Amino acid sequence: MIWFLEAAEGDIAVAFEWYESQRAGLGAEFIAEIDEALQLVLDFPESCEVFYRETRRCLIERFPFEVFYRLQDGILIVVACMHGAQDPATVLNRIGG
Numbered sequence: 001m002i003w004f005l006e007a008a009e010g011d012i013a014v015a016f017e018w019y020e021s022q023r024a025g026l027g028a029e030f031i032a033e034i035d036e037a038l039q040l041v042l043d044f045p046e047s048c049e050v051f052y053r054e055t056r057r058c059l060i061e062r063f064p065f066e067v068f069y070r071l072q073d074g075i076l077i078v079v080a081c082m083h084g085a086q087d088p089a090t091v092l093n094r095i096g097g
Helices: 006-022 026-043 089-095
Strands: 002-004 049-052 055-059 065-072 075-083
Touching (some): 006 026, 026 065, 026 075
Parallel strands (some): 002 075
Antiparallel strands (some): 055 065
16 A cells, blocks of 8 residues: 655656656656556565665656655555655655654
8 A cells, every 4th residue: 555645746746747748748657657666665665775764765767756755554655756856855854854
């Protein structure tokens, strides 16, 4: 099961809109890459590097984005989805770091 923080949903929506504005269909390709990465995380939840305490970071293969997540009671909690050039302090603020 995957659960998204509201802020993470917003991150993904903003990125989707930006990619879609660049080329029709590119936003959908971005979402497909996010979905694929999250499926891999579900299959191998500890395969990504630890970012801070219990929060891990998964790099998106085709797009310069990172998905930050935690595992809690078998639930994958997506905390953020950020462009690699963004300040990771945003994630720390969301997770109380």
